[in-house]
Amino acid sequence: MNRRELGLGVATTTLTLAAGSSAAAQQRSVDPQVFIAGFDAQAARLPAAVQADVRKVYELTGGKPIWTADRLRVLQEVAAGAERHALPVGDFFDFVGLAADRETAEIRTTAAAVTYARVLAEGRVRPETVEELWEMQKNSVDIPRGLTDAVSANRLSQWFDTLAPTDLGYTNLSAGYARYRRITRAGGWPAFRPGPTIEPGASDARIPALVARLVAEGDLTAAAGERLKGNLAYGSDLQQAVRSFQVRHGLGTDGRLGPATQRSLGASAEDRARQIALNLERRRWLKRELQPERIEVNTAAAIMVYWKDGKPVHSNRVVVGSSENQTPSLEKPFASVVANPPWTVPMGIARREILPKGPGYLAANDMYVNSDGWVVQRAGPRSSLGYVKFELRDSYAIFLHDTPSKAAFNLSVRQRSHGCVRVQNAVEFARLLLQPDPAKLAQFDTAQDSRETTRVTTGREIGVRLLYWTAFVDGQGRVAFREDVYQRDAKLAQALGIAVNLPRVVADAPIDPNDIAP
Template sequence: MHSIIGHSKIGHSKFGTSVALALLLAACNTQPAEQTAGSNASEAAQPAQWSDRTSKQLRDAIAARADHGLDHLPFAASGSDNAALTKQALDFAGALARGATDPAKLYEVYTVPRPDPDLRAGLAAALRADDISGWLNGLAPTDANYKRLSAAYRKLSRQPDGPAPAIAGTGEAIEPNAVDPRIPAIARELVVLDYLPAEGAQGDRYTPAMVAAVRTMQADYGMKPDGLIGNEALAILNMSDLDRARAIAIAMERVRWLDRNPPATRIDVNLAAARLTYWRDGKIVDSRKVVVGEPDTETPQLGSPIFRLVANPTWTVPRSIQKKELASKGAGYLRANNMAWKDGWIVQQPGPKNSLGLVKFDMQNEHAIYLHDTPAKAMFNMVQRQRSHGCVRVEDALGFAEMLARDEGVLDEWHKARATGKETFVKLPRQIPVRMLYHTVLFDEAGEPIVRNDPYGWDDRIGSALGFKAGKALRVKSDAADVGP
């Protein structure tokens, strides 16, 4: 799989997913819509005058809205006069430029920067130029992967209503070593979901490697891990063309939410895939696994910068974890884990047992969300890594901190801070923006959209707002294994 920009191959993930997490995280480097609006404020303030030509251009653009997965929304005009056409144009332009939905209303928390073009000025300029088509075409993302999503959606939308599942059920479970014509399709889905290496998808026999993959998947979703492919397992693996079309329309909407010109140096975290991408000067330089919030304590979609590295951090246990996880623990547990009461709070001192590990990446937000190390390294070997209480645990966090410190010119200060063995802060000379995003569609190496699972069940609210019927949203089992943040 590859990033939405370029074809860099970095990391060590199965079948090339190391860079795929950047899919839909980058947004394209198109010019902001307001730059097409004209610069003369007095001209922009003139009443917009519609002609037969521009009215037809607007009608044609709305008729082709399936190109953006918006064909389940009407965008109907309440009349044919100047005011009605203007409102219709602004509604449709807003959907292209910023999304047809408002993520801040769909989610309790959404602070990722969004586009904010001056659509009224843009419309006025387009009407003066007699070119509504050109203006509208410049509002939506124009990068290659958005176009691939569009093409895939149009292809799926041409299928008959209510298409049959790709993997039909027969009423009998597929047992280990059985030969079944559905096995190749099942193996492909196991590869897509990261449960099976690509080389394991061969032939039509239910191999031991596939059995192990199915057992892991069953455990992740709270099923009995017996390795039998019955109706429950098929419900996870099976996705109809209708499900795929809905997921791709949602993916396009999420991309439209994003700033077309994100910071060239930044960190993007895909919560759905539990992967991190580090961009430096517009290029992907690192990609690694993370552990994010479990379904009952989801990591919110934030735009929040890292402003300092913390060596040998202490951890002040939040009240929620203190009450839920530690209320029944005695003094012996606290001593064994290097914890003590301080000013009415439980504080864990620096050391190898500290739940933040050996480094914390301090971020500026009111939700106490940050990146950090962890002593629970085994969690990075899980396929479904939605396992924390909300913060983001980084694979080889010390190596990542070393990379950031070197790139920001504070490597010596970082080494000295680590050597103290005490909590020590190293301020970065410039803040590094972080975007916590949620994307369930990636691309394979051939550039085809791949629909992944929806661990938080967050696709449904967007799909409903876009006019789709509810799809399946199978959630991972909620069972965080430790008391860490």
């Protein structure tokens, strides 16, 4: 049976689960011998993806049925919480229809339980099927063992609670999803019609719709919205609320309602709820245990956050890959910085963008062709890697680095590189990472003073995670959104059967054709 719930358009196979007093009586009266005799035939009719899990469950129980009236009630309570994970209620369990055949009810119930458990623990789709290069540490759970242990210990509800991520990033985003669903059910917000830019101090017929929108998302207080009701003037209070909106959406915070801000205002509450659902799915893919010291780069937001002792302690703007040269989703260790690095240019960039410009261009940019045929740019002020490179191990030539081109950090759309991550204030960030060891910090500072190429180890391994999150909770507890520059939301939504209609990205500057840096 296909179901479409919550307006998300997710179609999955519903597995009928016996419930109610009649079903409970049937469950209590299941003859194990009858059940075991028909097991293979029943299991073969299940979706192929769930058959192995179901067989493993009954191997662990010795072929005994597990579902009682009390356990069914617990399972029903568990299923009622699907919406907080942005999962369509009823897509895994159907408590309305009772199973006509008591023998199939047992196996179908188990199939539903393990299917839902695996979705919570690992996601609905495999990430490699929706991203060209995805090399993160996946979450992996022994679902059959976990289910049978939970049943034996009468901890079924508690076990299900452990499966989805429990970190604040997930739980706060989950709460945000619930909020946007409530806004949708209440009718959403008025549509904001695109048109000419609204300048501070101007009057415009679209102001009432703007006020209602900003109140709904919390950028403007309800009291201020009431005070501004019917007003067509774009005054200071409203400008401040628009700046809050612009910050949440990664836009230029000029207070003007130009094309980029108007496009973001054009998204409906349902659009944003669906975008949150996609990002909750991405988070379910990931291993739950994280290094307490790590660097996380959100390539959708072009922001880097440094975590130490499990807490965010530093953030920088970054420039990441353009839509044509996307920064992949990677998780790699990092253990050294290179002061004053030369750049060995990837062959593809050299052939397309450097060698055709001739020897004069190479000389002007401190480049030469080495004995192996590689184009190399010398260390120095013109180096595309700036004054420091952060080396990642086995990273497909993807790394973090400084840059002489600082202006791009001031842009709101910073997807402009050939795939590597350019770090704002990179030398200062390198010093922060080396601070725990004064000797290593002194070695780095000496190299910076002398401009000698020097590799400095950190003395510890720091994890680097390159992520793509277009919806996340910011430091003030608000849901922040970014537009789908890499079109990965669109691809994931298609895989999940979710219809999305997200605003198109409006870049605030064209990519410089002379920018050859990685």
